[in-house]
Amino acid sequence: QQQVKQSPQSLIVQKGGISIINCAYENTAFDYFPWYQQFPGKGPALLIAIRPDVSEKKEGRFTISFNKSAKQFSLHIMDSQPGDSATYFCATRGTSGSRLTFGEGTQLTVNP
Amino acid sequence: NAGVMQNPRHLVRRRGQEARLRCSPMKGHSHVYWYRQLPEEGLKFMVYLQKENIIDESGMPKERFSAEFPKEGPSILRIQQVVRGDSAAYFCASSPRGGTNEKLFFGSGTQLSVL
Numbered sequence: 001q002q003q004v005k006q007s008p009q010s011l012i013v014q015k016g017g018i019s020i021i022n023c024a025y026e027n028t029a030f031d032y033f034p035w036y037q038q039f040p041g042k043g044p045a046l047l048i049a050i051r052p053d054v055s056e057k058k059e060g061r062f063t064i065s066f067n068k069s070a071k072q073f074s075l076h077i078m079d080s081q082p083g084d085s086a087t088y089f090c091a092t093r094g095t096s097g098s099r100l101t102f103g104e105g106t107q108l109t110v111n112p
Numbered sequence: 113n114a115g116v117m118q119n120p121r122h123l124v125r126r127r128g129q130e131a132r133l134r135c136s137p138m139k140g141h142s143h144v145y146w147y148r149q150l151p152e153e154g155l156k157f158m159v160y161l162q163k164e165n166i167i168d169e170s171g172m173p174k175e176r177f178s179a180e181f182p183k184e185g186p187s188i189l190r191i192q193q194v195v196r197g198d199s200a201a202y203f204c205a206s207s208p209r210g211g212t213n214e215k216l217f218f219g220s221g222t223q224l225s226v227l
Contacts, residue, residue: 006154036218043116043203043218044155089154099145099168100216102154 003027006090006103013110019077021106023090026071032093033066034100035075039086047088048075080110114139116206116219117186124225131191131198133222137206143167144187145216146179149201161187191224199226 005024013019023033034049050057050064050073057064063076077084087107091100117136125131137144142163147155157171161181172179176194181187191198203221207214 034215041220043205043220045218046215049215099157099160100155101157102147104154 003101004090004092004103006106008106009104010107011109013080013108015080015082015110015112017080017110019080019084019108019110020074021088021090021108022072022074023103024070024072025092027092027094028071029094030092033064033073034091034093035062035064036089036091036102037086038089038105044089077108080108082110082112084108085110116141116204116217118202118204118219118222120222121220122223122225124227125194126227127195128193131194131224131226133189133191133202133204133224134186135189135204135206135219136186137204138208138217141206141208141217143207143209143214144181145205145207146187146189147203147205149203149221151200155203158189194224194226196226199224 003026007022035047036044037047038044048059048062050066052068055066061078066073087105089105090103093100116138119134144161146158148158149155159172159179160168164183176192178190201221201223203218205216205218207216
């Protein structure tokens with residue numbers, strides 16, 4: 001049973017534009033929602049994370065928006081740059097454990 | 113401070129052979145997680161270990177796969193009698209402690225290719 005659904009599967013954005021990636025989860029027992037960035041040949045790296053007690057978190061050009069009632073959260077990349085081209089994964093973690101459950105990933109391409 | 117180290121980076125095995133993947137966590141980290149990534153897919157949880165203990169192995173296939181994290185040395189993911197479907201990238205992550213407040217730090221992975 002897939003617990004985290006991520007969309008879109010791929011995204012092409014022009015330099016300077018806004019990239020938006022969405023995730024929906026099913027289990028209300030999740031309490032930690034990170035986003036990871038992965039470059040080819042590398043492991044995922046934590047980008048930004050949010051807990052359900054806030055609706056938005058911003059770090060530089062990256063913002064997470066969290067909608068607890070809809071069980072959705074999204075990543076916004078403002079002023080997207082070619083160096084942001086990577087695969088992005090949302091993830092969730094339950095209240096009773098420390099393992100992460102990942103979405104299927106979004107391949108982001110930022111054109112110059 | 114070195115990050116999570118995985119080796120080898122690339123491993124080629126023929127069907128029926130054994131694959132041993134190693135993971136050295138970050139210094140001071142005593143919790144290790146193994147994930148598998150198939151082409152064009154997300155990361156799938158396999159197993160979570162603490163030193164000398166398996167905490168959660170709910171994502172491990174029932175046969176041919178095993179993992180350990182001894183008191184001394186790296187964590188080992190072992191795949192016996194590999195098949196072509198085992199071809200994937202295997203990632204290890206570590207954290208200083210378990211629990212819901214811990215960040216996971218990933219290694220660069222081992223790409224396993226089964227011929």
